[in-house]
Amino acid sequence: MIEDRLKETLDRVAGGGPDEAGGFDRFLRHRRASRSRRLAGATALVLVAALVSAVVLPRLLADTAQRRLVVTGAAGPERWLDGPLVAVAPLQGFEVKVPAGWEASATWKGIELRPTSPGLRRHLAAPVQLVTGLLEQFYNPAPNAGKDGTYDDLDDREVLPGALTRRPEGHQSRGSFPGGTRWFRTDLRAGPWRTTQWHISWPYRCEPGVPCPAVPLALRTLKVVYQVDADTDAAAEVDGLAGRLLRTARPIANAAKGQAHAPRPDCADGRSMVLKRASDDMLDYPGLSTVAHFWWWARTTANLVPCTVRGPLGVELLDGSGRRLDVQGNGRTVTQVAELPEAMTAPTEPGRMELRLRWFNWCDFGGPTWMRWIGAPGPGTAFPVTAPRCVDRSKPSRLMVDHILR
C-alpha cells in the first residue's frame, strides 16, 4: 500500500534531522528576539503617534481652518458649514474668514452666516448676509467717510451719471475701521428689531481687453445686512461679527488687480435676471406704421452675480395657421446677447440689456399676422400683431436686428 509506505517514509524523514541539542537555548534567543521586535514595533507605533500629534494633527487642524465654502452662483440645497472656514465668492470678488461659533452657506448673492448657538440664533430674524453690489451714490462711503449726514449733505458733484440718489431709510453713520477702511452704515428700528446695513468700498477691476460693465463701478461695495433683536447682547455680538467680516475680507478675482475673473454663469429669468419683452402697440393704428418693433430687455436682479444672457432670443412671425410668414430673417435669433453686471438696488440702473428687432414692408394682405417670442420662458404662445405697412411691393419683407444695447 502506498499509504503505508508513505507514512513510514515521512516518519523516518521527520525523525532524521540534525541533533536537537540546544533547541531550548535557541528558543530562548528566538523569544528574546521576538520580544525585541515587538518592543521595537510598539516603540515605532508610539513614535508614529507622537509624530501624528506633533506634526500631522496640527496640519490637519490647519487644513480644517482652511476648509472652503465656494460661492458658484448656482442653485443648490442649503448646506451649512461650521466655522472656522474660508468663504470664497469669486463672482462677487471677495474671500472672508468665517469664525468659529458661526456657520455659513452659499447663496445666489454671496454667503449667509448664522450662529451655531441656538440661544444667539433666536435673536436674529434671518441669517446675516454678506454680498457685493452697487450702491447709490448717496451712500458711497468713500467720499463721505467720517461724516454723519443726511441727503442734504450730498455734494451734487459726487453724483455720477446714471446713479440714483434717494433718501436712505434709518439713521446713517460713517466711520473708519482701524487700518483706515471707511464704512457707511444705516440702522432702521422697527419694534424690537434693528435692520443694519454696513458697506465698505469694494474694487472692481475690468479684465484687459474686455469692456467694463456700463455701471458706476466706483460705487461697488461689500455689504453686510442683518436684522437683530436690538435690546439684547446678541446685537453687539452680531455688530462685532459684521465689523470683523468687513475688516478681514480680502479682494479676489474681479476685485483684485491682475487676477482673472471667474467665469460668469448664464443668467436665468427670475433668478439672476429680469427678462421682459414688448412690441409696438400697433393695433390702435392698423396699417399706419411702416415699421413694427419688438424689444427684449434684461437686467440683473439686485445684488446678484454678474451673468451672461445666453439666449437665443428672437421673434417668429406666423400666419393664422401657425406657419412662418415669408419674411427675410424670420425666426433668426441672437445668442450670447449680453454680459450683465451686478445690479444696483434700484430698477432703473444702467447696464441693462436691450435687444430691438424691426419688421417692415409687409405687402401680403392675405390674413391676420401673429408673432411668437423665441427664448421666452414658458410655453411659446403666439400673439396677434399688426403688420407694418407695405412700402415697396417689389422688395421683400424683412425682419432684422435693429440694435443691441448692453
Added chain:
Amino acid sequence: MDAEVTGAELQFREFFAAEYGRLRGLGYLLTSDWGQAEELAQDALVRTYRAWPRVRGHERPGAYARKVLVNRHRSLLRRAKVEARHLAGRRAEEAVQPELGTDGLVLWSAVRGLPARQRAVLVLRYHEDLPEAEVARLLGLPLGTVKSLAHRGLARLRAELGSPAMEEIRGNLE
C-alpha cells in the same frame, strides 16, 4: 502568583521537550529545509509560549503549536513564492537520508516534487495521522478539496514511483 508563573514555565518546558522535535520534523516535511524547519518550529513555539496561559489548559496544546506552524508555513508560501522557488532549488542539493533505504529515498524524492498543497495534505494526513476534516481545517481548505488533493497526490506518487526518472534515481542509489 510567582509559584503559578514558575509552574507555567516548567509546564511549558515539558511541552517544549515533547513537541520541539515533532514540530521541527513537520517543518522539514513541509519545506525540505532543516534551517527553515527550525525557524518554523521556533516561531510556532514562541507564539505558543505567548499564548501559553490560555493554551496550556487545552486538551492537546501540541495541536495549537502545529496549527501555528502550518499557518506560518502557508503564510510564507504566499508571501515569498520567489524565495520558495529559490529554496526549492536548494533542496536538491541537500544530503539525502541514507537510513531511508532506496525505496524510501525514491518516495521522499517524489514527495518533494509534489505541489505544495498536495504535499502538505499528505504530510498532515499520513505523518500527523490527522483526519481529512482536521487537515481541511488546518489548511483552510474545503473538505472536498483536501480529499481531491490527497487522491491526486497519492496517484501522482504511484505514477512517479514507476516512472523512468524514479528508476534512474533508484539506479543511482543502488
